[in-house]
Amino acid sequence: xxxxxxxxxxFFAGYSRLPRQVHGLAGAPEWPALRAMLLDLTGSRVLDLxxxxxxxxxxxxxxxxxxxxxxDLSRRMIARAKADTDDPAITYRIADLETVALPGAAFDFxxxxxxxxxxxxxxxxxxxxxxxxxxxAHFVFSIEHPVFMAAARPRWTVDAEGRRTWPxxxxxxxxxxxxxxxxxxxxxxxxxxxxxxxxxxxxxFAIRRVDEFAPSAEQVxxxxxxxxxxxxxxxxxxxxxxxxxx
Amino acid sequence: xxxxxxxxxxFFAGYSRLPRQVHGLAGAPEWPALRAMLLDLTGSRVLDLxxxxxxxxxxxxxxxxxxxxxxDLSRRMIARAKADTDDPAITYRIADLETVALPGAAFDFxxxxxxxxxxxxxxxxxxxxxxxxxxxAHFVFSIEHPVFMAAARPRWTVDAEGRRTWPxxxxxxxxxxxxxxxxxxxxxxxxxxxxxxxxxxxxxFAIRRVDEFAPSAEQVxxxxxxxxxxxxxxxxxxxxxxxxxx
Numbered sequence: 001x002x003x004x005x006x007x008x009x010x011f012f013a014g015y016s017r018l019p020r021q022v023h024g025l026a027g028a029p030e031w032p033a034l035r036a037m038l039l040d041l042t043g044s045r046v047l048d049l050x051x052x053x054x055x056x057x058x059x060x061x062x063x064x065x066x067x068x069x070x071x072d073l074s075r076r077m078i079a080r081a082k083a084d085t086d087d088p089a090i091t092y093r094i095a096d097l098e099t100v101a102l103p104g105a106a107f108d109f110x111x112x113x114x115x116x117x118x119x120x121x122x123x124x125x126x127x128x129x130x131x132x133x134x135x136x137a138h139f140v141f142s143i144e145h146p147v148f149m150a151a152a153r154p155r156w157t158v159d160a161e162g163r164r165t166w167p168x169x170x171x172x173x174x175x176x177x178x179x180x181x182x183x184x185x186x187x188x189x190x191x192x193x194x195x196x197x198x199x200x201x202x203x204x205f206a207i208r209r210v211d212e213f214a215p216s217a218e219q220v221x222x223x224x225x226x227x228x229x230x231x232x233x234x235x236x237x238x239x240x241x242x243x244x245x246x
Numbered sequence: 247x248x249x250x251x252x253x254x255x256x257f258f259a260g261y262s263r264l265p266r267q268v269h270g271l272a273g274a275p276e277w278p279a280l281r282a283m284l285l286d287l288t289g290s291r292v293l294d295l296x297x298x299x300x301x302x303x304x305x306x307x308x309x310x311x312x313x314x315x316x317x318d319l320s321r322r323m324i325a326r327a328k329a330d331t332d333d334p335a336i337t338y339r340i341a342d343l344e345t346v347a348l349p350g351a352a353f354d355f356x357x358x359x360x361x362x363x364x365x366x367x368x369x370x371x372x373x374x375x376x377x378x379x380x381x382x383a384h385f386v387f388s389i390e391h392p393v394f395m396a397a398a399r400p401r402w403t404v405d406a407e408g409r410r411t412w413p414x415x416x417x418x419x420x421x422x423x424x425x426x427x428x429x430x431x432x433x434x435x436x437x438x439x440x441x442x443x444x445x446x447x448x449x450x451f452a453i454r455r456v457d458e459f460a461p462s463a464e465q466v467x468x469x470x471x472x473x474x475x476x477x478x479x480x481x482x483x484x485x486x487x488x489x490x491x492x
Contacts, residue, residue, distance in 0.1 A: 147393060147414060147417070151411060152409070153405075153407075153409065157403065157405045157411065157413070158405075158406075159399075159403045159404075159405070159413065160404075161399075163398070163399065163413070163415070164415070165397060165403065165413030165414060165415045166413070166414040166415065167403070167405065167409070167411030167412070167413065167414075168393060168411060168412040168413075168414055168477070168478045169409070169410070169411045169412065169477045169478065170476070170477060171393070171458070171460075171476070171477060171478050171479050172458070172460035172475070172476040172477070172479070173476065192458050192479070193439055193456065193458065194455075194456040194457050194458045194482075197443075197453065197456045198455055198456060198457075201453065201454065201455065206452055206453075207443065207447065207452075207453040208447065209440075209444055209447065210439065210440040210443045210444060211440050211444075212417070212418075212438050212439065212440045214417075214418035229418070230416070230417070230418040230419065231414070231415045231416060231417060231418070232414045232415065232417050233417050233418070233438070236440075
């Protein structure tokens, strides 16, 4: 069973106050880049892995999806997501992405936002998503960037000359990272970019696009705190397609 | 015209003394990983971009290649490469990878070792390589990893708590980096991993494998200095295939 920090009351309270939870997709600076990776969803059966409050599920329905299945480990998340919609074409279910079993060839598009760095067995998960998608279906997701996650102490460092840099160490040592974010001891799983891409390729996905999110000048002007995202990559956005022939 | 630091006498003298130039492929710790990406070269027409002293060209011929064209910007490199072989199936030519024009569909395999971070217009180069390859041909290359190249001062940093880390800043700011390596002011071109991969995909290549080189335990035992390559990635190794249908 995966760590379920999202059902910790203090964590959940803090998480619920994040701009991206208060304002939804519009509160996520990477959303324009992620949205640019999406095809027309009209008529699609959509799978959302780690759906949280259901912001993307509702967006997908507003943009023509025939139906959405949203999965999340957190009981609190799913309860809030269910309370926020009365759309009968959206289904929410509690599920652990480490062990989830999905129906075969049941979805035309899969999506996930900032959930997979909580998953230890990424290989298993992408094989399962591949099986759940129809041939030619797209799969778009964001994940914390390994440069952001790798270091033993992932926080800005000031060197002897006063230069502020982001530290990297232990990059090749993949596996568990414990970090303090809204709560102490949040468990994440560090994988190199190559490991993530090779797992997707091995499962039968073709890589379509790899973006390391950086804010636009307009975004930095509106929110100067985003400038640090130009210094080191925090998020990796991937668009892949399920091979037609496999 | 690209900077031609390799024809600087001091640089060339220092470069010629590097283990990987003295010992060839066996002196390059990433060679086993790069070699694992290669298919059988028997009967192949091979293109080597940035061939240096011709170590790979001679290896390819020893492993069945029908012929090799090696290109390098450096007159000194090409002179030494020519002097080191009398194989009529190996051709060496001075060429600038910024502007090189290649014959169409003339090669079954393309290779490059640690040359492309000197190239400013990578998009043009990969389109040219794509055009030069036959459908289904593989293209394997190494390049300096952007995490190694990005920072304004790319050297180990010790923080206030005595922790040694590799600094990252300016990651999103792609473009020229000047560094001191064997000579001062060596010009390299920083591109994010995503930018490199997207250029290949846009040109019509499918991504087969992405490795961020890390030494094995045996390699570190033999050469303890390699341990730092576990802390931050220095090299990116890529294997791509020219789409059969494009």
